[in-house]
Amino acid sequence: MTAIPPVDFLALSAILLGIGLFGILTRRNFILLLISIEIAMNAAILNFVVFAAYSGTGGGIGGQAVAVVLVGLAATEVAVGLAIVLALNRVRGSINVAEATTLRQ
């Protein structure tokens, strides 16, 4: 039986969400954007696992089931993102979002 206060885990996931958001707002390289989004997504998954683990906060095994589904969903999203970026790379040759200037910002 592990004994760590649940609030510690929630603080960790909040910090990870903040790091992910910060990356999304500041990075311009598509791969780094993908990674930022994955960090934020992992924070959400961690939250579900934490709430499943602590009976004091309600929850239950459903939280782990959501986490399993989210891991699959996040991997799917990465694959779609890379497909878009590979197609774009082939027609244009750069994956910096800042250089995507055909559309006006």
Added chain:
Amino acid sequence: MILEEAAFVALGGVAIATALLALLVRELVHTILWVAVFFVDLAAIYFLLEAPFLGVLQLGVYAGAVTILLLFGVMVTRKRIFSREAATGIGPVPLALALLVIVLVGTAASVVPSSAQPIRPYDVTDLSSTLFVTDGGWLLLLGLTMMGALAGAIYLVREGRE
């Protein structure tokens, strides 16, 4: 109990450090290496939370598949593998926004007990009956998402005659 708390502090610290390093280092390949460490570290946290199935899944899908996908993406889209990310500053507004989210969510989360709580371990059969029976609809929708992703992604990257 001291051991577990020490493990959490170490794993949590590594998670935050690797997430930051992944976004701040200049070499894209180094970024991916740090992210791989981040994913493995989270898997260890899941083991700490008595969720071994999720830990294994995290290792296989994130540390394995997603890392390779990202590495593959970097290799295909960059002529030189160790190409640098153009210097991007740390703007005050994004930093403030991220800190605001951390503070707000952290404040809201501070209502949960701050004393040590026992962790409920689960049997993996419980998990599978939730996943496949009670909440089977979630998996069904995940399947639909993957179907769309498969069809669309293959179409996008295929070399067709045009």
Added chain:
Amino acid sequence: MVGVRRLEILGGVAVAGLLASLTLVLADLGFAPLAALRTLPAANVDVIPATSALFSFTSLGLVFEGIFLTAALLVALASLSRPSDEKGAAVFFGLLLLATLGMTLAAIAADLIFLLLAVEVVGISTYLLVGYPRRDPRGLEAAMKFYIVGALSTALSFFGASLLFGAYGSTNLVVLSQATGTVGYPALALAGYGLLIAGLGFKLTLVPFHAWAVDVYDGAPTDVTAFLAGGSKKVGLVAFFLLFIGPVSLVVVRPLTCVGGVCPTPFDFAPTLQLALGVVAVVTMTVGNVLALLQREMKRMLAYSSISQAGYMLLGIAVGTAPAIAGATFQVLGHVFMKSGAFLVVAAVAGLGVGPLIDDWRGLGQRRPILATAFALMLLSLAGIPLTVGFLSKFVLFSAAVEAQGYFVWLAVAGVLNSALSVFYYARVLKVMYVDPSPEQVPAPPALPLGGIGYARAAAIAIAVVAIVALGVDPQPVLGGLQSAANHFVLTGP
């Protein structure tokens, strides 16, 4: 020639399937002439779902299914007239149908995770739909922007959902909406709702989460834009409906019955959320309208107008009474015909070789009087001129807000002022089309029937025009149905 048949066969199957689904949904809604086709007994509709249920059939959910199927039908029909040498018909229609399936599943969700996953099915399909012309950098850039924003919205939404799960120990929408201020951790729940509003606000293009929409609508193939603006964007609205109104109430409304002798009481922070939604609604319509005034390109102008329309729809949720919900739903239905129709006309006009600027449309009223009239009707309806569906839906919505008293009256006033503001930019297009002279050089139309438009696209535009006028002149059959569907959700006002 094989290409021609491929596009037409695939599109024909898609149109037939959507038509069949729409028929069945109408039958399940109790549409009398189709009673023989009804598969869902009336007793199974509008029942408060069990706390373990993932989905439940509600009248409003079925209405939204019908609206989504209509939007997909219009777009699929019009797409039959696309150039037959275009590649990717299979993936286009496949992803269109998958997105529509996701939308219909979202409409009947009774579980937050089910809802968010259904929204994700729509998301993944539409990112790829935007990028399906895979040799066109503009479409792919739009797809990339759409993807980044969509993935961010997914992460925020699921983080919010995890906080709600932690606060109340369930993701079931009934459990969430019946939770009181003393159960669980309300502060955690408030943070969760905040993140969900942000995440789903991206989908619904609410200000300040709207910036992506214009670039994506502009860069996407115009037929896909018609689907995004008229159809898939509304999945965000459905999510707001389910979170804050149904399957049972959160903001103001109460559920149909008490469950097991326990009658739910609203959240302590419900009034705060309601005010926040109202403010976001007014800001969204104002920002959308002001920026639409400044646009020089047709697609971007329509995209900003689409953002402002999302504000009107959110107003209905903020007010939360039965007439307001009926008004918002009517607005969504009307918007399918107005905005999808308008984008389909834009695609037709672009096919005639007319440029992207509003000024490029000068003299269209003389050259193509029927097409210009159809477009003018859609714009008049968007502006809210009487005898169109756009006027009636806004009228129902604003009068519901006035009836609700309190600060809702000011929301209604802001809405009316915004409608007046929007007349300016629609009128400018009318002036360009009818008053300004035609350019000397007019490109030759492509070799399609009906002067380069094609039968199928003309049929889709005609359906939209007929619906706009019919719903505007005699709304009672449809509006009555919407009101009774809304009444199933709401017993009392605020």
